Amino acid sequence: MATSTQDPLSFSRLVALDDKRPTYPQSLVELAYEQLLSMLVTMKIAPGGHISIEALARQLEISQTPIREALTLLEAQKLAYKIPNVGFRAAELLTRQEVHDLFELRLLIEPAAAAFAAEKANDEALRALETLAEEMSRQQTGNELAYAQFAEGDARLHQLVTAASGNRFIAETVEGLHVHLHIFRFLFRTNATAKAVQEHEAIVSALLARDPAGAEQAMRNHLLASRGRMTLALDEQERLAGANLSPEGGGRPRRGRARKR
Structure with missing residues (x-):
């Protein structure tokens, strides 16, 4: 078994x-x-x-x-x-327009949430964020299960930051997007995890320092970098779809939306 x-x-x-x-x-x-x-x-x-x-x-x-x-x-x-x-x-993959709209919304609310969290988060919340970030830094390489766990950890980290903001409407909005795991579906077999680890560390460091401006900027930088990685993945997806090939290179016709980079 x-x-x-x-x-x-x-x-x-x-x-x-x-x-x-x-x-x-x-x-x-x-x-x-x-x-x-x-x-x-x-x-x-x-x-x-x-x-x-x-x-x-x-x-x-x-x-x-x-x-x-x-x-x-x-x-x-x-x-x-x-x-x-x-x-x-x-679930189907997100469309390019859906990805664009999601990042627009996230850029509006998550940097502000990080700033609020730097001011309002209690010590327990900060310890949880620090522990999770450290665990993710050790989990960034490995097999496919490890990758899925990292993606889930990314979702959890963002949920913890928004929850620590003290604004339940922000927290509920971000949690309700269910976006993080979907984004990582596009980024499988890229170096997204290594870069995300560094970006997460910058966010958590600013939160631990109780630096609202630094936390806001670190979150904004992370989201912009993530959007850039998504753009490259979407470009590759469309290139493969245009060639009518599967991403595994098997030459099989693609059905429906493009599957992955």
Whole structure:
């Protein structure tokens, strides 16, 4: 039976599930969640593709019940969706316009949230951010599961910053975007993680220094750099789509939206 290699500080355990916490044995749901997250973020399951619960149950040698629980969590993150009488499918990739609009909104609110957090965050929140940033710096290289965990950690870091701003409307807006994991789907097999680690460290350093202007600028720099990486990934995606080739180089015709860089 497949086993999880995560330690107690893994990013999946840092994401608060609250009332969505599964009632079935947590280790099995986490195992299914981690494997599905990895397959979705690295696009082993193609955007819009069918998610075979039966096949994954055979692969992991577990029942279908925890896999369904895991898919419910991923549906809440907008990474999967359920079609009645059909089953679950992976979410489509964001369009270029959607990416543009999301970054416009994030640039309006997240730098201000970082400035507020530098002024208002309590010591516990700052320690959590520092711990998460340190964990992510150790997780930036590795296999596909490690990449998915890093993407999830990135989402958690931004949620912690906005929560520390003290403005629940800002925090709810950013959390409701469900954008971070989708962005990392475009950036798989790039050097995004190494660059993001440095940018996160700058944000956290400014927060720890209680420097509102520095935190605001560090967050703005991070978002601008992330938008630049996304632009390059989108350009590559469109180049591949224009060549009518799969990104794996197999020469297979592409169906629907371009899949990844």
